[in-house]
Amino acid sequence: MAERSHVWMPFTHMQSAPPPLLVHRGRGALLELDDGRELVDCISSWWVTLHGHGEPAIAQAIAAQADELEQVIAAGFTHAPGEELAAALVRRLPGPLDRVFYSDNGSTAVEVALKVAVQHWRNRGHSGRTRFIAFSGAYHGDTFGAMSVGARSRFTQAFGDLLFAVDFVDYPSTCREDAGVEEREARSLEQLRLLLEAGAESYAAVIVEPLVQGAGGMRVCREQFLRALQELVREYGLLTIYDEVLVAFGRCGALFACQKAGTEPDIVCLAKGLTGGFLPLAVTACTDQVYASFMGEMPEATLFHGHSYTANPLGCAAALASLDLLEARWDEVERIEAHHRAALTALADEPALTRARLCGTIAAVDLCLDEGGGGQLLAAELRRRFLERGYLLRPLGSTVYMVPPYCIQPEQLDGAYHCIREVAAALAAP
Ligand SMILES: Cc1ncc(COP(=O)(O)O)c(C=O)c1O
Incomplete structure (x- = not known):
């Protein structure tokens, strides 16, 4: 690597950050560093690597597509992988989610x-109807609209004046052996009802991370809550947007969170695992009813939105290959969930850990420690200790979580849990 890197890293205090680790190869759950070390990637490199690094079936699908058509303008043109992927997603999404952007x-x-x-x-x-209702602790991304519907935090602090106003309702997050969850769910629904009673006609939609809030701390909510939420939102005639960017494609234990919860949102957002973690591609799927609103005679009915790489054929080919693999290897998803369940049960006797939670292949636990510095210092120290032991884990404040690629081996998962226990106990020791 060059003496001085010219790369500005995301979410990184460049003044104090240690130099980045140079990765030269990824295979399965392992990242191979230039200095010869190997890391077990327990977070799928920001929750994207679905099957494993370097998955040959996806690499080959991309190569074959690159040989045919690497890219074409998406306005006025279409192509086989784009059409096939849209049809494949529509076939699998529950309810009338029929249109793919x-x-x-x-x-x-x-x-x-x-x-x-x-x-x-x-x-x-x-x-x-221009207002949105969102949830406390939400994270929907870093562009201005996505920041606006996300929780106000140090991430958004510098831009506070530029964000549009949103009404927030408490996310009724739960964990194992949580006696108070029903009460919290009822409170959240009551907050929502009060907002809707006061002015439902000013709202366009409610946006939620269904089943798991990711960056907010891997906070889990129950399917029952999502069903009650849907009922209430329908009663007042708003749209529901599911941000399934993290939870889809098996992460929540089902192909989609809406499928698992038995709900039918009007709009669903997908990204991250869509291409198996190979290429950046995203989907916003909506119902025919929503789509029909854009069918008016007037040109103003047009959705004026698009990107240079919209529907990139390489990304679509990768996503098709990833979907095939996912369905062929679904037992891996179940295996990981069962492994997490047993490991979290075993961790219950560790006094330094609390609030274990599990949703499909996502597992999280909190350290009983003073977070100090808003959690940044603790998270950085934890990260350093995990890396030292050969595990890529990236805690969110005092929350340590795993979102592993589905090829991760039982002994790698056991090693990661052992490492979490060891580090937590060492930090908690007086
Ligand atoms: C639920 C959710 N929505 C949206 C985003 C933003 O996705 P991206 O980082 O691809 O812009 C994230 C990223 O972590 C996420 O977890």
Whole structure:
């Protein structure tokens, strides 16, 4: 690597950050560093690597597509992988989610969802429906719309004045052996009902991370809550947007969170695992009913949104190959969930750990430690200790979580849990 890197890293205090680790190869759950070390990637490199690094079936699908058509303008043109992927997703998504809009990443999938929701109402003559209801602790991405519907935090602090106003309702997060969850769910629904009673006609949609709030701390909510939420939102005639950027494609233990919860959102955002972690691609899927609002005679009915790489054929080919693999290897998802369940049960006797939670292949636990410095210092120290032991884990404050690639081996998972226990106990020791 060059003496001085010119790369500006994301979410990184460049003044104090240690130099980045140079990765030269990824295979399965392992990242091979230039200095010869190997790391077990327990977080799928920001939750994207679905099957494993270097998965040959996806690499080959991309290579074959590159040989045919690498890219074409998406307005006025289409191509086989784009059409096939849209049809494959529509076949698998529950309810009438029939239309697929492509973009590039989770944030853009959310931006598109917000714009579609607002314009849906406008095209129907309700131009006053421009507000959103979101959840405390939410994270939907780093573009301005996505930041606006996310929790206000140090991530958004510098841009506070530029974010549009959103009403927030408590996310009724739960964990194992949580006696108070029903009460918290009822409180959240009551907060929502009060907002809707006061002015349902000013809202375009409710946006939620279903089943798991990711960056907010791997906070899990129950399927029952999502069903009650849907009922209430329907009663007042708003749209529901599911941000499934993290939870889809087996992460939550089902192909989609809406499928697992038995709910039918109007708009669903997908990204991250969509291409198996190979290429940036995102989808905003919506119902025919929402789509129909954009069918008016007037040109103003158009959804004026698009990106240079919209529906990139390489990304679509990767996503098709990834979907095939996922369905062929679904038992891996179940194996990982069972492994997490047993490991979290075993960790219950560790006094330094608390609030274990599990949703499909996502497992999390909190350290009983003073977070100090808003959690940054603790998270950085934890990260350093995990790396030292050969595990890529990236805690969120005092929350340590795993979102592993599905090829991860039982002994690698055991090693990661052992490492978490060891580090937590060492840090908690007086
Ligand atoms: C639920 C959710 N939505 C949206 C995003 C933003 O996705 P991206 O980083 O691809 O823009 C994330 C990223 O972590 C996410 O977890």
